[in-house]
Amino acid sequence: MAFAEIEKFIDTPVKRYSSGMYVRLAFAVAAHLEPEILLVDEVLAVGDVGFQKKCLGKMGDVAKEGRTVLFVSHNMAAIKNLCERALLLNDGRLVLDASAGHTIAQYLDQNLLKGAVALVSEIKTRMYGRIRKKNPYIRFQEIALLDSSGIPRNLFYSDENIVVSVTFECLQPVQDLRVKVYIVDENNVPILATQNVDDPNVITNFYHLAPGFFNASCNLPGNTFGGRLFFLTVHLAYPRIENLYVDKILEFKIEFRGYNNVHYGSDAEVFIRPQLNWTVQPAQSEELGNHAR
Secondary structure, eight states, X not given: OTTTTOGGGTTSOGGGSOXXXXXXXXXXXXXXXXXXXXXXESGGGSSOXXXXXXXXXXXXXXXHTTOEEXXXXXXXXXXXXXXXXXXXXXXXXXXXXXXXXXXXXXXXXXXXXXXXXXXXXXXXXXXXXXXXXXXXXXXXXXXXXXXXXXXXXXXXXXXXXXXXXXXXXXXXXXXXXXXXXXXXXXXXXXXXXXXXXXXXXXXXXXXXXXXXXXXXXXXEOSSOBOSSEEXXXXXXXXXXXXXXXEEEEEEEEEEOOOSTTOOOGGGGGSSBOOOOOOOOOOOOGGGTTTTTO
């Protein structure tokens, strides 16, 4: 009861527990029975951060004692920290049995395409929110990475502009459509985010859309990124009605050119490397410590 942190509900019938309380108690009981195999299915989906850390610590202790922990989760960070070996399942079938790092990379790259253009037949959208599958409102047609001349590319110099182009179809009238673009790392962690409604001019143009094909594009300005490999995630949303998203659909490489003909070494390999304004000038002795005061 102490581990589950529900001591004050000790006299409450379990049938009246919330789903979160029930899972916390179930995990606490299972983890303290010293089983040979501990099967944990999405237990980290409930509870606060403190309880999640406690669960991870307990599973780590069980593993160190030589017993087996079978941990089922969509939390990639937890899998990476807890597991040495991971299995990737798809529709109930085993796809991969390898090290945790290798399996996570395969899972996150399931949608990744080679090249700079993703066509409608190649875009595997995932959906969330209230979905009308039999009568959809929106769907992707094409996602592309282009240079300033409109040519598809996935290799850019750091001082070049990159255009993200998203073509979609409205199958029914749509209001307040959102096109969201995320630049992410290899683990699908967002580095940069933007969406069409950030631009006040686009809010007016995109508020009422009749059925038909449309294109939304945004310009990622040069002198923003460092020399790394980046990935593109795109969301298409009709708020509160239908939401589609594709994770890590395309990748692009930036070669950092640097500024002012200066050699930068490894610090050019960071994700964000903008050219910022600096001032360097002599500091008077009487000025030293002014900022601290």
